[in-house]
Amino acid sequence: MRDVVVVGSGIAAAGVGIVNWSTMLQIAASWVISPIFGAVVAALLLHVLKVRVLYAPDRLRAAATWVPLLIALMASAFAAYYLAYEYLHWCMHVPAKRWIEGTRFFKWIDIHHRVHHLHPMKNLNVVLPVADFLLRSRLAMPAEAATAGVR
Numbered sequence: 024m025r026d027v028v029v030v031g032s033g034i035a036a037a038g039v040g041i042v043n044w045s046t047m048l049q050i051a052a053s054w055v056i057s058p059i060f061g062a063v064v065a066a067l068l069l070h071v072l073k074v075r076v077l078y079a080p081d082r083l084r085a086a087a088t089w090v091p092l093l094i095a096l097m098a099s100a101f102a103a104y105y106l107a108y109e110y111l112h113w114c115m116h117v118p119a120k121r122w123i124e125g126t127r128f129f130k131w132i133d134i135h136h137r138v139h140h141l142h143p144m145k146n147l148n149v150v151l152p153v154a155d156f157l158l159r160s161r162l163a164m165p166a167e168a169a170t171a172g173v174r
């Protein structure tokens with residue numbers, strides 16, 4: 024919603040020509056894609072609960088097993104993503120010849136992230152650029168990033 028207010032203010036101040044419609048389409052797509060992805064994950068979790076807990080002969084006992092497992096799974100996924108984001112981002116900005124910096128994957132996401140610092144509305148993902156591919160916010164490394172040594 025903030026984006027709509029910003030666009031509305033921009034149009035009021037400088038006219039329709041100031042709006043980057045490609046970026047606006049990407050933002051609008053994120054409003055649709057993100058909830059759909061969240062719904063799919065939620066449906067999978069509900070399916071597991073339904074099959075393993077609600078239809079179990081002893082629901083209380085099944086819940087005592089499955090609910091903590093599912094909570095641990097979600098917390099682990101959040102923590103793993105957050106730690107990966109922080110560590111990889113640190114390695115990108117403070118290189119120190121760590122083993123991970125020599126991997127092809129790191130070199131690829133490092134370049135991906137460098138482009139982000141040159142083009143702040145592009146290459147928004149640091150760890151797994153899936154959303155950049157889906158939302159078409161990915162920008163391949165332009166020549167300026169290759170020579171700029173941006174960190």
Ligand SMILES: [Zn+2]
Pocket residue numbers: 112116136140
């Ligand atoms: Zn950065």
